């Protein structure tokens with residue numbers, strides 16, 4: 001039986017802050033799966049096909065991802081960085097980009113670290129076994145597995161929270177055919193706190209751990225590719241990529257160490273940038289600026305859609321010239337959001 005401490009040591013040596021082990025068979029009996037299925041049935045996933053359908057079933061059946069899978073090694077990487085939280089910087093003329101997107105795309109960074117960890121595990125054990133790495137790309141209930149593996153609990157804001165590191169964590173998994181020493185599931189430490197639910201500006205946290213994606217700023221600024229419903233736009237404030245509010249207010253993040261690796265430190269111009277600065281970015285500059293960044297995934301048109309919406313919410317007449325220019329943009333998505341934003345600013349004049 002491979003000891004948990006061996007796994008943890010190998011993980012720490014590869015820059016992975018937390019490691020725990022869950023048994024694949026425990027997932028089927030965990031309450032997380034029926035909760036997830038009910039969430040999908042209620043349509044709270046915002047119609048995202050990759051979260052529903054057959055893949056939802058697969059989330060419990062890790063055997064389909066790795067025949068003979070017995071253990072899942074859950075690993076976490078801290079991305080908390082020193083700059084202040086969004087809730088301490090209320091200037092509506094400056095954009096907010098989610099903390100996780102200030103640096104490099106975590107999929108690439110984490111996959112590389114998991115690859116090195118797995119190679120080290122093979123060298124250390126010296127026995128043949130099958131394994132598969134997953135970083136947000138396979139249909140896995142990763143927060144449920146991380147909870148079972150003792151990494152943390154799923155907070156009322158739906159994030160995985162670790163008692164020492166808080167919730168600024170990227171999660172990854174190594175499925176293996178190995179029999180490994182297990183950890184105990186982490187207890188829920190939210191208690192009577194409901195700060196995240198109260199702080200959500202759009203009421204997306206309907207009840208503890210039940211997020212209605214269709215009301216969540218992160219969903220509309222990152223996942224949605226088309227027009228943002230007009231009713232949602234005012235509540236989005238100055239968010240142009242994701243939203244950190246329900247993590248910023250969490251008391252477990254108050255003392256979270258801000259020692260993320262260099263790759264996740266803010267690139268120049270991405271921490272609380274001015275909206276003018278973003279409004280002037282051309283498509284070529286966007287591609288250059290967001291190379292190897294998660295922001296690149298939403299493409300230029302959705303990013304500019306978000307920037308226009310934020311300018312409309314800013315109350316700042318100084319954005320009118322930029323918006324007038326964007327209101328005749330060749331892309332109808334950008335054009336329509338710029339026209340909407342102009343209307344908002346003119347109403348407030």
Ligand code: SF4
Nearest residue numbers: 200216217243245246
């Ligand atoms: Fe609400 Fe923002 Fe959290 Fe979404 S990310 S639930 S909008 S606070």
Ligand code: SF4
Nearest residue numbers: 155156190193196250
């Ligand atoms: Fe839990 Fe409070 Fe943090 Fe929300 S803010 S996740 S209720 S501890």
